[in-house]
Amino acid sequence: MSAVRLRRLKADHERLCDYVRRHPRLKLIQAEGDPPERYQLEMQIKSIRMVGGEPQPVQSHIVEISLPLAYPRTPPQCRMLTPVFHPNIAPHAICVGDHWGAGESLQSIVTRIGEMLAYQSYNVKSPLNGEAARWVEENKERLPLDRVSLLVEDEQPAASALTTAPAAKSATPATAAAATPTTNEAPPLTLAQRLALKTAAPAAPPAPLKPIAPPSPPPTTVVAASSVAPSPRDSAPPAQPPAAHDSVSIVCPNCGAAYQVGQDSAGRRVRCRKCQQVFVAS
Numbered sequence: 001m002s003a004v005r006l007r008r009l010k011a012d013h014e015r016l017c018d019y020v021r022r023h024p025r026l027k028l029i030q031a032e033g034d035p036p037e038r039y040q041l042e043m044q045i046k047s048i049r050m051v052g053g054e055p056q057p058v059q060s061h062i063v064e065i066s067l068p069l070a071y072p073r074t075p076p077q078c079r080m081l082t083p084v085f086h087p088n089i090a091p092h093a094i095c096v097g098d099h100w101g102a103g104e105s106l107q108s109i110v111t112r113i114g115e116m117l118a119y120q121s122y123n124v125k126s127p128l129n130g131e132a133a134r135w136v137e138e139n140k141e142r143l144p145l146d147r148v149s150l151l152v153e154d155e156q157p158a159a160s161a162l163t164t165a166p167a168a169k170s171a172t173p174a175t176a177a178a179a180t181p182t183t184n185e186a187p188p189l190t191l192a193q194r195l196a197l198k199t200a201a202p203a204a205p206p207a208p209l210k211p212i213a214p215p216s217p218p219p220t221t222v223v224a225a226s227s228v229a230p231s232p233r234d235s236a237p238p239a240q241p242p243a244a245h246d247s248v249s250i251v252c253p254n255c256g257a258a259y260q261v262g263q264d265s266a267g268r269r270v271r272c273r274k275c276q277q278v279f280v281a282s
Contacts, residue, residue: 008072009035012106019107022152026110029062039065040081041110046146047117050085055135057145058084063094063113065106075100076109086116087127087136095128111150118146250281 013035020026025044032038042062048055062081068074078094088095096112115121119136122143127133136143247260250270254277261270261281270281 005071006035009033009037009067012067016106016110019110019152023150025114025148025150037067039106041065043114043117045114045117045148047119048085048145049083050131055085058082061117063110065109072102072104075104076106078109078113084117085129085132085135086119087122087124087129087133088116089132090128093128095123095126114148114150118144118148120144120147248281252277253279 013031016039017028020028020041027042027044028039029042030038030040040062042060044060047058047061049058050056060082061084064079064081066077068077075096078096079092080089080094083091094113094116096109096116112121120143122136124133124136247262248266249258250261251258252272252275255272255275257272257274259270259272265281268281269278271278
């Protein structure tokens with residue numbers, strides 16, 4: 001036996017024993033060789049067998065796996081030692097797949113056979129048992145026969161979450177309300193978002209706003225208006241004295257107060273003494 005084959009058989013034996021030990025539905029009955037080249041395993045999986053022309057349920061199965069001399073370049077040889085009614089299982093062989101890679105493990109073969117027994121996996125297009133293929137076509141609503149997962153605990157985190165999902169549907173409204181998260185925290189970033197944040201160039205900080213000084217009011221020249229008694233807007237203005245040749249009359253556009261200013265104040269800005277409104281004398 002070559003050193004390469006010896007190492008591979010030892011590794012397969014260790015991994016398969018660990019897998020069977022951790023799965024409650026599997027049991028290693030026999031291992032022949034040192035290291036083993038032939039295995040017999042018992043699988044506690046719900047399936048069917050044909051009895052008197054009628055399919056009958058069966059729970060326990062024994063499978064044999066033999067490793068040929070060309071293994072792992074050629075696939076293991078698998079057969080059932082107990083009868084099973086399945087499209088891809090014949091008395092002499094189990095069709096575990098059309099393609100085999102040398103990197104595949106014995107655990108993957110055992111997993112595949114278990115899924116076939118549970119009718120989680122089947123192929124009716126190229127069957128080894130035509131009668132079983134016709135039965136599958138007529139009874140698809142009954143499949144799979146067993147929903148057991150052939151993965152061990154540390155390999156099925158997603159499967160564990162799916163298993164608990166139906167329980168949430170049957171929860172009472174009060175329980176569902178208590179289970180509903182009330183936090184407003186943002187969901188965690190995905191890996192792509194975290195990488196994008198790390199590689200993105202830091203944005204330049206916004207420039208500080210400079211206060212805008214209010215515009216300076218234009219210089220205002222206020223001319224003191226002559227003292228003229230103001231009158232309300234809705235009352236008639238008092239009679240104006242005859243205009244002197246050196247003064248003019250102006251009226252506040254805001255409150256209507258009348259004033260006499262010198263002619264040199266015409267066109268200049270003045271402030272009303274009554275309402276403090278600034279206007280142009282005209």
